Amino acid sequence: MATAKGKAKSAAVAPAPTISEEGNRRGDIVRAAGRLFREKGYSATTIRDIAGAVGMRSGSPFYHFKTKHDMLLAVVLEGIRDIHAAVEVEARKDSPPRARFEAMLRAHLRQLLGEEGRDFAAALLHESRHLEAAELAEITALKDRYEAMWQALLKELKKTGEIADDSRTARLFLMGAMNWTVQWYRPEGPKGIDALAKQLAAFVLR
Amino acid sequence: MATAKGKAKSAAVAPAPTISEEGNRRGDIVRAAGRLFREKGYSATTIRDIAGAVGMRSGSPFYHFKTKHDMLLAVVLEGIRDIHAAVEVEARKDSPPRARFEAMLRAHLRQLLGEEGRDFAAALLHESRHLEAAELAEITALKDRYEAMWQALLKELKKTGEIADDSRTARLFLMGAMNWTVQWYRPEGPKGIDALAKQLAAFVLR
DNA sequence: CCTACCGATCGGTAGG
DNA sequence: CCTACCGATCGGTAGG
Numbered sequence: 001m002a003t004a005k006g007k008a009k010s011a012a013v014a015p016a017p018t019i020s021e022e023g024n025r026r027g028d029i030v031r032a033a034g035r036l037f038r039e040k041g042y043s044a045t046t047i048r049d050i051a052g053a054v055g056m057r058s059g060s061p062f063y064h065f066k067t068k069h070d071m072l073l074a075v076v077l078e079g080i081r082d083i084h085a086a087v088e089v090e091a092r093k094d095s096p097p098r099a100r101f102e103a104m105l106r107a108h109l110r111q112l113l114g115e116e117g118r119d120f121a122a123a124l125l126h127e128s129r130h131l132e133a134a135e136l137a138e139i140t141a142l143k144d145r146y147e148a149m150w151q152a153l154l155k156e157l158k159k160t161g162e163i164a165d166d167s168r169t170a171r172l173f174l175m176g177a178m179n180w181t182v183q184w185y186r187p188e189g190p191k192g193i194d195a196l197a198k199q200l201a202a203f204v205l206r
Numbered sequence: 207m208a209t210a211k212g213k214a215k216s217a218a219v220a221p222a223p224t225i226s227e228e229g230n231r232r233g234d235i236v237r238a239a240g241r242l243f244r245e246k247g248y249s250a251t252t253i254r255d256i257a258g259a260v261g262m263r264s265g266s267p268f269y270h271f272k273t274k275h276d277m278l279l280a281v282v283l284e285g286i287r288d289i290h291a292a293v294e295v296e297a298r299k300d301s302p303p304r305a306r307f308e309a310m311l312r313a314h315l316r317q318l319l320g321e322e323g324r325d326f327a328a329a330l331l332h333e334s335r336h337l338e339a340a341e342l343a344e345i346t347a348l349k350d351r352y353e354a355m356w357q358a359l360l361k362e363l364k365k366t367g368e369i370a371d372d373s374r375t376a377r378l379f380l381m382g383a384m385n386w387t388v389q390w391y392r393p394e395g396p397k398g399i400d401a402l403a404k405q406l407a408a409f410v411l412r
Numbered sequence: 413c414c415t416a417c418c419g420a421t422c423g424g425t426a427g428g
Numbered sequence: 429c430c431t432a433c434c435g436a437t438c439g440g441t442a443g444g
Binding site: 041043044126129130164165167169170172173174175176177178179180181183184196199200202203204206 | 247249250332335336370371373375376378379380381382383384385386387389390402405406408409410412
């Protein structure tokens with residue numbers, strides 16, 4: 001255990017690589033945890049559930065993570081990173097504001113509703129509250145940058161008269177319309193998601 | 207126990223009175239459970255938490271409810287009833303569609319964010335998934351009627367050209383904008399809530 | 413509604 | 429990463 005514990009610590013504290021870069025087993029745990037957290041919630045998911053999902057015994061996940069808390073942290077971090085990265089790509093393009101807006105909506109919704117990202121996204125949206133402010137520091141920082149991206153775009157749309165309101169509150173209304181899709185959207189291919197983005201753009205733009 | 211169990215059963219199965227009509231102790235439990243479910247989530251809340259909050263010992267809540275599940279059911283039911291009742295009052299008035307719309311937004315948001323209803327509303331929005339479809343029958347029926355009310359109003363607004371889209375999806379976008387406020391709104395009196403309703407109306411109406 | 417309790421399960425650890 | 433385990437806690441119950 002001297003060895004094992006040492007490894008566990010450095011793995012848990014490490015600069016937290018993105019999932020694709022992670023050692024396979026650690027990544028497997030994060031993905032399984034994400035799925036279970038989305039399906040049953042953090043508190044109702046047991047270490048045994050997670051271990052079982054990746055073919056481990058109940059003690060083994062603790063070789064990769066110090067606590068269940070740290071697993072949640074890894075899942076939530078993956079969630080905000082993926083969304084931020086996906087939307088930033090679209091935000092950086094210099095297409096007209098309206099087209100950029102629709103592309104950002106599409107990227108956000110794809111992360112929320114698509115198979116690749118939805119487990120992490122759901123944990124980010126609904127289970128973050130089980131983490132304390134100190135643990136959330138990196139997540140909060142990324143979230144701030146993410147929100148600023150949207151706010152800047154709303155400001156542009158206001159300037160061209162395409163949106164009625166570019167306040168913080170308006171941005172939160174918009175985020176709500178998007179994030180709530182998680183509660184009712186039933187997957188029927190990426191085509192459905194893209195159509196949803198179009199419809200939302202038409203709903204809020206003039 | 208023959209007595210106690212008999213009572214517990216009839217209390218749990220009874221036609222589920224509204225909170226104000228309930229025996230005080232049962233109502234106390236429902237209110238305490240609602241608050242704790244909102245603060246910590248259903249799974250992370252223990253019977254001992256709930257019992258402690260109303261000054262009981264850990265076994266005593268089971269005199270009023272057969273299971274923890276049934277407590278959640280009572281909380282969620284109170285949530286949908288309160289929201290439905292509050293918004294229906296506004297929907298029945300025969301003011302112009304725009305005014306009625308704003309009043310309905312206000313009523314919904316007051317239930318979500320005001321002190322009286324927010325615990326029940328939060329449980330309705332976030333903890334219902336721990337209940338099974340059969341248990342949710344009454345809740346689902348009320349929810350359907352609730353949604354139909356909104357859909358009808360959107361249709362009116364579409365006819366007068368005040369909204370761009372009156373589809374089911376549009377309604378869900380609107381619900382999302384409202385329900386998401388639970389995640390970010392910090393109470394500063396009912397004035398803040400009413401202003402929010404106005405701002406949302408202006409955001410989606412033309 | 414309390415006392416006293418039960419079996420099951422939980423997150424986590426020692427030792428390899 | 430497994431085996432074997434621990435103390436704590438959980439939902440729920442018998443009996444009054």
